[in-house]
Amino acid sequence: xxxxxxxxxxxxxxxxxxxxxxxxxxxxxxxxxxxxxxxxxxxxxxxxxxxxxxxxxxxxxxxxxxxxxxxxxxxxxxxxxxxxxxxxxxxxxxxxxxxxxxxxxxxxxxxxxxxxxxxxxxxxxxxxxxxxxxxxxxxxxxxxxxxxxxxxxxxxxxxxxxxxxxxxxxxxxxxxxxxxxxxxxxxxxxxxxxxxxxxxxxxxx
Amino acid sequence: xxxxxxxxxxxxxxxxxxxxxxxxxxxxxxxxxxxxxxxxxxxxxxxxxxxxxxxxxxxxxxxxxxxxxxxxxxxxxxxxxxxxxxxxxxxxxxxxxxxxxxxxxxxxxxxxxxxxxxxxxxxxxxxxxxxxxxxxxxxxxxxxxxxxxxxxxxxxxxxxxxxxxxxxxxxxxxxxxxxxxxxxxxxxxxxxxxxxxxxxxxxxxxxxxxxxxxxxxxxxxxxxxxxxxxxxxxxxxxxxxxxxxxxxxxxxxxxxxxxxxxxxxxxxxxxxxxxxxxxxxxxxxxxxxxxxxxxxxxxxxxxxxxxxxxxxxxx
Numbered sequence: 001x002x003x004x005x006x007x008x009x010x011x012x013x014x015x016x017x018x019x020x021x022x023x024x025x026x027x028x029x030x031x032x033x034x035x036x037x038x039x040x041x042x043x044x045x046x047x048x049x050x051x052x053x054x055x056x057x058x059x060x061x062x063x064x065x066x067x068x069x070x071x072x073x074x075x076x077x078x079x080x081x082x083x084x085x086x087x088x089x090x091x092x093x094x095x096x097x098x099x100x101x102x103x104x105x106x107x108x109x110x111x112x113x114x115x116x117x118x119x120x121x122x123x124x125x126x127x128x129x130x131x132x133x134x135x136x137x138x139x140x141x142x143x144x145x146x147x148x149x150x151x152x153x154x155x156x157x158x159x160x161x162x163x164x165x166x167x168x169x170x171x172x173x174x175x176x177x178x179x180x181x182x183x184x185x186x187x188x189x190x191x192x193x194x195x196x197x198x199x200x201x202x203x204x205x
Numbered sequence: 206x207x208x209x210x211x212x213x214x215x216x217x218x219x220x221x222x223x224x225x226x227x228x229x230x231x232x233x234x235x236x237x238x239x240x241x242x243x244x245x246x247x248x249x250x251x252x253x254x255x256x257x258x259x260x261x262x263x264x265x266x267x268x269x270x271x272x273x274x275x276x277x278x279x280x281x282x283x284x285x286x287x288x289x290x291x292x293x294x295x296x297x298x299x300x301x302x303x304x305x306x307x308x309x310x311x312x313x314x315x316x317x318x319x320x321x322x323x324x325x326x327x328x329x330x331x332x333x334x335x336x337x338x339x340x341x342x343x344x345x346x347x348x349x350x351x352x353x354x355x356x357x358x359x360x361x362x363x364x365x366x367x368x369x370x371x372x373x374x375x376x377x378x379x380x381x382x383x384x385x386x387x388x389x390x391x392x393x394x395x396x397x398x399x400x401x402x403x404x405x406x407x408x409x410x411x412x413x414x415x416x417x418x419x420x421x422x423x424x425x426x427x428x429x430x431x432x433x434x435x436x437x438x439x440x441x442x443x444x445x446x447x448x449x450x451x452x453x454x455x456x457x458x459x460x461x462x463x464x465x466x467x468x469x470x471x472x473x474x475x476x477x478x479x480x481x482x483x484x485x486x487x488x489x490x491x492x493x494x495x496x497x498x499x500x501x502x503x504x505x506x507x508x509x510x511x512x513x514x515x516x517x518x519x520x
Contacts, residue, residue, distance in 0.1 A: 022268060022303065022304045027275070030272070086273065089304070
């Protein structure tokens with residue numbers, strides 16, 4: 001078992017990053033279109049989900065914060081399930097990458113059930129950075145892609161596509177007073193790096 | 206009595222020339238080339254270990270056929286494969302490493318319902334030395350075929366054990382040929398050693414007008430050892446063809462009977478006497494048509510190949 005693992009790692013290490021890109025930009029864009037097609041018309045719930053989530057997280061009561069944490073956990077879980085389920089068809093690494101959404105989803109679920117939940121606090125350090133990231137993930141990112149020629153069918157929405165969900169999650173965590181939130185920010189940050197590298201390689205191919 | 210016995214002299218000459226082409230033998234013609242434009246006979250090359258002739262332009266599936274279950278993309282790839290087979294193509298090369306490509310090929314073959322000219326080539330790609338037969342069987346199921354014509358060890362992964370199993374399968378008639386592959390110029394020394402020591406039928410490595418490294422040792426060794434050579438990455442993953450297409454096809458290339466850049470770059474490869482087949486990959490029917498033009502018409506001679514490579518290097 002250990003030998004097989006070592007050999008597998010050695011096999012993969014034999015490749016350069018660009019060799020590992022198994023699909024074209026066209027196929028990746030089709031993946032996002034198919035994601036939206038399969039979800040239709042549920043994507044209209046995406047703005048409601050985020051507005052409700054932020055409103056609850058700004059509330060005064062613990063139950064509101066817990067519900068907010070539950071909604072963010074749900075959004076991350078939806079991406080892990082729907083997006084990475086499709087992505088696994090064209091990328092062997094997809095199940096591993098899905099962990100970058102499953103891990104914070106589970107942590108937030110735990111906070112929703114037994115913890116303090118997700119409370120946003122204007123006094124926390126990083127509030128405005130969080131606001132910018134949240135706005136970027138929810139509005140600027142999808143609009144910039146549409147302005148860049150992306151079809152509406154392939155629009156990236158919070159709770160469906162990984163990029164806006166990861167960026168908005170980073171923003172919400174920066175705006176929150178969750179203790180040791182830095183640890184929770186590692187997985188979505190790692191996804192942003194992976195996604196950036198993927199697009200860099202796709203566009204360079 | 207066969208028709209050609211009653212044919213005109215012109216027809217007889219055509220038939221003779223076509224036979225020579227089929228045998229992969231050079232034919233001199235004024236101006237350019239090793240093979241004259243005699244008719245629409247596809248250019249074929251002999252597999253040295255058997256003498257079987259295969260079409261010199263094949264089809265790769267890396268990236269292009271990894272489209273998952275997307276019905277629209279699968280329909281497009283089906284048309285690409287249909288065009289390839291309709292235009293005389295035979296060798297289709299894939300690998301378990303190519304994601305969903307093998308399943309997409311299987312879907313396309315099922316839609317086309319045409320297997321006769323197909324020369325099915327895939328690879329074993331697993332570090333598990335005991336999984337050779339299992340992976341070959343799984344690939345055959347995905348393709349929807351009974352057996353592969355060629356099974357190769359992908360990128361030399363666990364090659365000792367896999368080759369042993371593949372030789373046994375070849376012996377038992379469960380596949381026809383055994384090969385080994387590498388790409389991007391990796392591990393050529395080790396590949397050479399395998400070519401010298403193992404009874405393989407095929408070797409696959411990168412070779413193009415912009416990457417002539419294989420000419421130094423691999424191609425002469427393949428010729429010496431009677432091993433068929435499949436040239437992968439003929440367009441360097443698309444970067445080479447994209448780069449040269451930004452420039453007009455030179456008049457002297459066109460005068461040599463080469464119709465477009467794809468035709469020129471592919472004929473550069475298959476004109477090498479040790480090359481059996483080049484396997485460009487594409488997701489577009491129009492590009493497949495361009496590629497398949499290289500299966501017919503004149504081949505460049507050595508001087509023209511050198512000039513073409515120098516020109517490409519300068520672009």
